[in-house]
Amino acid sequence: MKKFDHIKNRLTAFPKVKLGAYPTPLHYLPRLSSQLGVEIYLKREDLSGFSPFGGNKIRKLEYLLGDALKNNCDTVITFGATQSNHAMQTVTACRKYGLSPHLFLRRVIKEDTELRANLLIDNLMGADVHYSASREESQKQAEQSAARLEQEGHRCYIIPGGGSNEIGAAGFIDAFIELTEQLSADNSEPDYLFHATGSGGTLAGLLAGKSLSASSVKIISIAVGEKDTNAYAETILDLARRTIASTGIPADLSAGDIHIDHNFYRPGYEMPNDSATEAIHLLARTEGILLDPVYTGKAFAGMLHYIRSRIIPQGSRVVFLHTGGTLALFAEKAITGDL
Numbered sequence: 246m247k248k249f250d251h252i253k254n255r256l257t258a259f260p261k262v263k264l265g266a267y268p269t270p271l272h273y274l275p276r277l278s279s280q281l282g283v284e285i286y287l288k289r290e291d292l293s294g295f296s297p298f299g300g301n302k303i304r305k306l307e308y309l310l311g312d313a314l315k316n317n318c319d320t321v322i323t324f325g326a327t328q329s330n331h332a333m334q335t336v337t338a339c340r341k342y343g344l345s346p347h348l349f350l351r352r353v354i355k356e357d358t359e360l361r362a363n364l365l366i367d368n369l370m371g372a373d374v375h376y377s378a379s380r381e382e383s384q385k386q387a388e389q390s391a392a393r394l395e396q397e398g399h400r401c402y403i404i405p406g407g408g409s410n411e412i413g414a415a416g417f418i419d420a421f422i423e424l425t426e427q428l429s430a431d432n433s434e435p436d437y438l439f440h441a442t443g444s445g446g447t448l449a450g451l452l453a454g455k456s457l458s459a460s461s462v463k464i465i466s467i468a469v470g471e472k473d474t475n476a477y478a479e480t481i482l483d484l485a486r487r488t489i490a491s492t493g494i495p496a497d498l499s500a501g502d503i504h505i506d507h508n509f510y511r512p513g514y515e516m517p518n519d520s521a522t523e524a525i526h527l528l529a530r531t532e533g534i535l536l537d538p539v540y541t542g543k544a545f546a547g548m549l550h551y552i553r554s555r556i557i558p559q560g561s562r563v564v565f566l567h568t569g570g571t572l573a574l575f576a577e578k579a580i581t582g583d584l
Contacts, residue, residue, distance in 0.1 A: 248458075249422045249425070249458060251494070252457050252492065252494065255494060256415060256418065256419065259308055259311065259312075259412070259415060259491075260308070260311035260312050260314065260315040261307050261308050261311040262306075262307055262310045264294065264307045264310075264341065265293040265299070265304060266294075267293070268427060269288065269290055269292055269293050269423075270288075270289040271286055271287070271289070271424065271427045271428070271564075272289060272532075272534075273285075273286050274287060274528075274531075274532050274534075277527070277532055281549075282560070283557060283560065283562070283563050284560075284561070284562045285563050285564075286428075286435070286562070286563070286564045286565070287534065288420075288564055288566045288567060290420070290566060290567055290569055291567045291568065291570070291571060294337070295341065296337045298333065298337070298366065298569070298572055299334075299569055300568055300569025300570060301417075301420075301447050302334040302335070302407070303334055303416075304416030304417060304419055304420055304450075305407075305412075305413030305417075305447075306408060306413070307416060308412050308413060308416055309402075309404050309408055309412055310339070310344065313402035314344075316400070316402065318400045319343075319344060319345060320344065320345045320394055320399045320400065320401045321339050321344050321345070321346050321402050321403075321404060322390065322391055322401055322402070322404070323335050323346075323347075323348060323403070323404040323405070323408075324348075324349050324350070324351075324380070324383050324387065324404075324405065324406040325348070325406055326350060326352075326353045326514070326515060327352055327353065327356060327364055327376070328361075328363045328364060328515065328539070328573060328580060329406075330363060330569060330570045330573075331407050331408055331444075332348045332350060332363065332372075333367055333572070335404065335408075336372045337366070340370050340371075344402075346370075346372045346373065347372070347375070347387075347390060347394075348372050348373065348374045348375065349375045349377065349384075349386050349390075350374060350375065350376055350377070351382070351383050352376060353515045354515050354516065354580060355579055356579075361575060361576050361577060362572040362576040363572050363573070363576070375387075375390070387403065406444050407444025407445070407446050407447075408444075408446055409444040409449070409484065410484070411488040412491075413450075414447075414449040414450035414453060414485070414488040415450060415453075415488060415491065415492075416450060417446070417449070417450020417453070417454060418450055418453050418454040418457060418488070418492070419454075420450065420454065420566075421450070421454025421455060421458065421460070422454055422458060424438075425454075425458060425460060428562075428564075433562070434460060434461060435563060435564045436462065436561040437464075437465055437557060437561060438463070438465070438563075438565075438566065439465050439467065439545075439547065439548040439551075439564070439565045439566065440464075440467070440565070440566035440568060441466075441467055441469050441541055441544035441566075441568055442466040442467065442468055442469065442481075442505060443468075443469050443470060443514075443540065445477070445480060445481045446484070447566075447568065448481050448485075448503075448505075449481050449484035449485040450485075451566075452464065452481070452485040452498060452502055452503065453485050453488040453489045453492075453496075455502065456485070456489055456496040456498045457489060457494055457496045462564075464502070464503075464504060465504045465506065465547075465548075465551065466503075466504065466505045467505075467506050467510075467544035467546075467548070468505055468506065468507045468509070468510050469509075469510050469514060469540050469544070470510050471507075471513060471514065472507065474505070474507055477505065478500065478503050478505055479500075481503060481505070482503060485498055486498055506547055508547070509521075509543045509544070509546055509547040510543055514539070515539050515579075516579070517580065517583070517584075520543070520546035520549075520550070521542035521545075521546045522538070522542070522584055523546065524536060524542050524543075524545040524546040525538065525542045525545075525584060527549070528545060536567070537570035537572075537573040538573055538581055538582060539570055539573045539580060540568055540569075540570045541568060541571075544565070545565060548563065
């Protein structure tokens with residue numbers, strides 16, 4: 246039996262649909278690595294999807310839509326900001342499997358009247374889109390809509406924002422094991438794994454994968470929006486533990502395994518900053534790869550700070566999880582800033 250077969254076998258018991266093209270590529274970045282003095286690899290979750298606009302939500306949606314279909318649902322309801330990557334990827338996945346997508350989107354920034362980026366795709370694919378000013382209003386609208394749809398004879402499946410529950414997070418157990426196997430040719434693990442964290446499901450899944458595989462990699466998560474620091478970490482820890490428990494495999498996970506940096510998102514979610522803009526330009530002009538201003542640009546900026554300030558020692562092996570979202574490059578100027 247191969248090293249991780251026992252974990253993979255447990256995950257096969259979960260209902261799942263086919264959406265992504267896996268394994269996603271793992272790219273070594275030679276020019277940037279030489280410039281910064283560390284080995285940098287990019288795990289390309291942005292290339293995961295069956296559409297040109299993949300991202301980290303595709304892995305979650307494989308499990309979430311699998312569960313929806315197992316429960317004979319015909320309608321999917323989910324949440325996000327107006328330019329939500331998760332919402333757009335949910336719409337594309339629903340259309341592939343004949344499910345009706347309903348989006349409840351909150352307005353975070355001042356938007357153009359013209360449809361752009363993710364919101365353009367949502368409308369192109371015929372999603373039923375509702376707008377609100379807050380999460381609370383979106384939740385209320387969704388509950389009312391679900392009740393009406395159920396009365397009409399539909400069966401609704403509600404996915405939390407970001408697909409962040411133990412069903413969705415299982416997708417990043419897959420991702421963590423896949424990454425570990427890709428790097429195992431020389432029998433060495435990465436020293437650090439960086440990624441952007443928002444709703445927290447990706448982080449919870451990565452922590453579950455790390456724990457289940459007994460990995461020593463240090464996961465550093467760069468927050469992309471304002472959170473209550475302690476409450477957020479506790480929420481992630483609880484979700485990671487529930488994700489581990491769902492596999493039925495004993496594994497230990499403690500608060501010391503969580504490293505979330507809240508210093509790179511300001512002035513706010515979906516709002517650009519100079520360090521993210523610099524990071525986007527740097528990767529584009531050294532390696533020809535695009536980041537986005539909402540998630541990956543801010544997380545990459547965080548990683549660059551850790552490397553340049555020597556918090557990460559020279560010669561370390563570092564992986565950056567590219568979670569997609571590059572359609573945001575074509576969103577409103579309030580999101581893109583001075584790119």
